[in-house]
Amino acid sequence: MAKTSIKEVAKQAGVSAATVSRALSSPELVSDKTLTRVLAAVSDTGYKPNRFGASLRTQKSGNVVVVMPDITNQVNAGIIRAIENEAMQAGYSVLLGDTQNIQARESHYGDMVSSGQADGILVFTPRIPFPTDEDQQPINDLPPLVNSCEEIPNDTIHKVMIDNRAGAIAAVEHLLSLGHTRIAAVKGPALTPSTESRLLGYKEALTQAGIKVDEKYIITGDYGTDSGVIAMEKLLRLRDRPTAVFCFSDDMAIGAMNTLREYDFRIPEDISVMGFDDIRYAKLMSPTLTTIKQPLTEIGKESMKMLLAQMKGESVANKRITLPFELVVRQSTGPVPS
Structure with missing residues (x-):
């Protein structure tokens, strides 16, 4: 039965x-x-x-669930370590869910909270992992939950984020300051909130500089290294190649740089490459990678602290924490070729 x-x-x-x-x-x-x-x-x-x-x-179970779309991603790995450190200090164990963006898996981990196997959940995907009747379900009808990185479109949910749009604007403005006007974008997976926000910032920065957005310079990736390789190969086949490429993740930027080296292009003398995240490999590349630094440790720490407060029944005055990003200029970007 x-x-x-x-x-x-x-x-x-x-x-x-x-x-x-x-x-x-x-x-x-x-x-x-x-x-x-x-x-x-x-x-x-x-x-x-x-x-x-x-x-x-x-x-109480003494457990919290962390729902991640890909635990092998370097960005997520840095966040997970910070979460575990904060959780252990508070006496909690972390149950890690690698969902691969599959909604059924997200619901499975949500069920662990609903059934009492965990006391709260940290969600790094853009969906509520519980059955809901409407998008704007009141927060008091959900268990302790904090959303980060990929934003759930619900203003009642506690969140820890960076401003992805502003980060993309800063990245493009850096390239513009070096004289680049043909700036390509290698974006992340379609329909993900971080991709949409970074794309909005990319377009906004170009428009404000009086540069028309050219769709042929926008290539879809998946935040992974291989998609950076494929995207750069497409861009190199264009008659008017870009002089700079803004990749929406460092992993894609690393893939793009490998393709440029394979075809004997110099970085940044021929083409500048810009990343986003500042994973630990960014400063180990040759040349070192210019990027937008996400405060990964702080994202994990603040997310867990906010969840702990909810689980204790404490009132959280600020339901949304927006952490600062940083433009880190290294060797992979330079003046537009003469």
Whole structure:
């Protein structure tokens, strides 16, 4: 006989899975009407809460879930280390979910929180990993949750971000200051919030400089090294090659630089290359990579601190923390070729 899931109880009661979890673990936090509906649904469906049943109503799991689209990415690796350091100091263990941007996997890790296997969740993807009736679901109907890097379009959710649009503007303005006007962009995956914000900044900086945005200079990548290789090969086949390339991640910039070396182009004498992130390999490249530095340690630390405050039931005055980025000028960018 198949085991009843918390989602089935939620459907029967007409509430969210998070509300079912809250009703069973902290009944004093829900209304009498809601509690009655949930308990009736539990009885009707035969649902058995996992993790030692009723004992969970007064105990915490000591775990937090971190949902990442790709844990092998150097940006995410730096954030994860900071999260774990902060969590361990507070007595929590980290359950890491590598979702590969698959929504079903995100929901699986969300279920771990709903069922009491974890006390809160850090989400680095642009979707709420719980069933929702509408995009603007109130925050008090969700378990402790903090969103970072890829922004969920919900203003009620606690967030730790950088200003991706402003970072892209700074990157392009640096290249403009060196005399470049044919500036290509190798963007990240389509429809991801970080890609859209950086693309907006790229276009805005060019427009403000009186330069028409040319779509042939915009190539779609996936934030990975291989897509940087492919994108640069496409750009080199253009009749009017760009004199500078702004890659929306350092991994793509590294791939682009490898392609340029393969075809005997000099960096930056022939083509300048700009990255975004400042992963540790950026300063080890030859030439070293000019980039926009994300404060990866601070992103992980502040995200975990905000989640801990929620799990303690503390009021968080500032639901959105915007951390500063930094333009790091190294050897891969130079004056436009004469």
